[in-house]
Amino acid sequence: MDYDFKRYGLLHTPDLGEQNDEDRLDSWIIEAKRPMNLYQFSDENYRITKETVKRVEEAGGCNAVLEIGVCRTNSVSSTSAIITTKRQECKYLGVDKQPNQEDVESNFFFLQHDSGDYEAVSGWVKSLGVEKFDLIFIDGFHSVNQVLKEWKYTEWLSDHGCVMLHDTSIHPGPVELLKALDPKVWKLEQHLLNDHNDWGISCVWKR
Numbered sequence: 001m002d003y004d005f006k007r008y009g010l011l012h013t014p015d016l017g018e019q020n021d022e023d024r025l026d027s028w029i030i031e032a033k034r035p036m037n038l039y040q041f042s043d044e045n046y047r048i049t050k051e052t053v054k055r056v057e058e059a060g061g062c063n064a065v066l067e068i069g070v071c072r073t074n075s076v077s078s079t080s081a082i083i084t085t086k087r088q089e090c091k092y093l094g095v096d097k098q099p100n101q102e103d104v105e106s107n108f109f110f111l112q113h114d115s116g117d118y119e120a121v122s123g124w125v126k127s128l129g130v131e132k133f134d135l136i137f138i139d140g141f142h143s144v145n146q147v148l149k150e151w152k153y154t155e156w157l158s159d160h161g162c163v164m165l166h167d168t169s170i171h172p173g174p175v176e177l178l179k180a181l182d183p184k185v186w187k188l189e190q191h192l193l194n195d196h197n198d199w200g201i202s203c204v205w206k207r
């Protein structure tokens with residue numbers, strides 16, 4: 001992918017080296033690192049997400065959240081952690097290719113679309129009057145190319161804001177993205193659990 005990596009605070013464009021298929025999402029990292037399990041989003045991931053919403057709030061306010069990959073049906077999910085912790089006035093904007101029920105009264109806005117479609121997502125964000133996000137949670141399709149497209153949304157991150165990525169111990173996109181972060185631009189907090197009930201979660205803050 002032709003990618004202006006410097007513009008997005010990266011040291012290089014992440015790739016899979018000789019495997020050379022940045023759209024794939026297969027098990028090579030899963031097999032290498034951890035066994036499969038049913039609890040990808042662990043209780044600890046849930047706790048960390050809630051805590052991060054509070055930290056962002058204390059750092060300068062959590063007024064708008066963008067989540068890529070939405071799950072309202074599971075009580076232990078990033079979506080649930082965010083919407084049960086944010087202030088009512090904070091706008092939640094979720095994007096997923098699967099349908100979801102919007103709840104405008106609760107400031108829960110939803111776009112059913114491919115999260116990598118910058119034009120569509122940015123047009124929708126603008127139409128809702130949002131210019132900055134204080135939390136961006138990336139948890140959609142985890143290939144390298146898809147995560148790179150979604151990483152462009154970090155241009156909208158407020159100075160005190162945080163980007164969270166799920167599956168940072170497992171899937172090619174988040175794993176390679178973290179390796180490419182420019183430490184002069186970003187401060188990385190990785191939470192890699194060792195009980196196998198977890199696929200890894202990370203917080204990326206602006207320096």
Ligand SMILES: C[S@@+](CC[C@H](N)C(=O)[O-])C[C@H]1O[C@@H](n2cnc3c(N)ncnc32)[C@H](O)[C@@H]1O
Pocket residue numbers: 041068069070071074076077078079095096097098113114115116139140141146
């Ligand atoms: C692992 S789930 C994550 C949901 C939620 N963050 C959670 O904590 O459970 C991944 C989600 O990404 C969505 N997804 C996958 N590829 C996508 C794409 N190209 N565009 C938008 N959403 C996508 C799937 O429909 C699914 O709901």
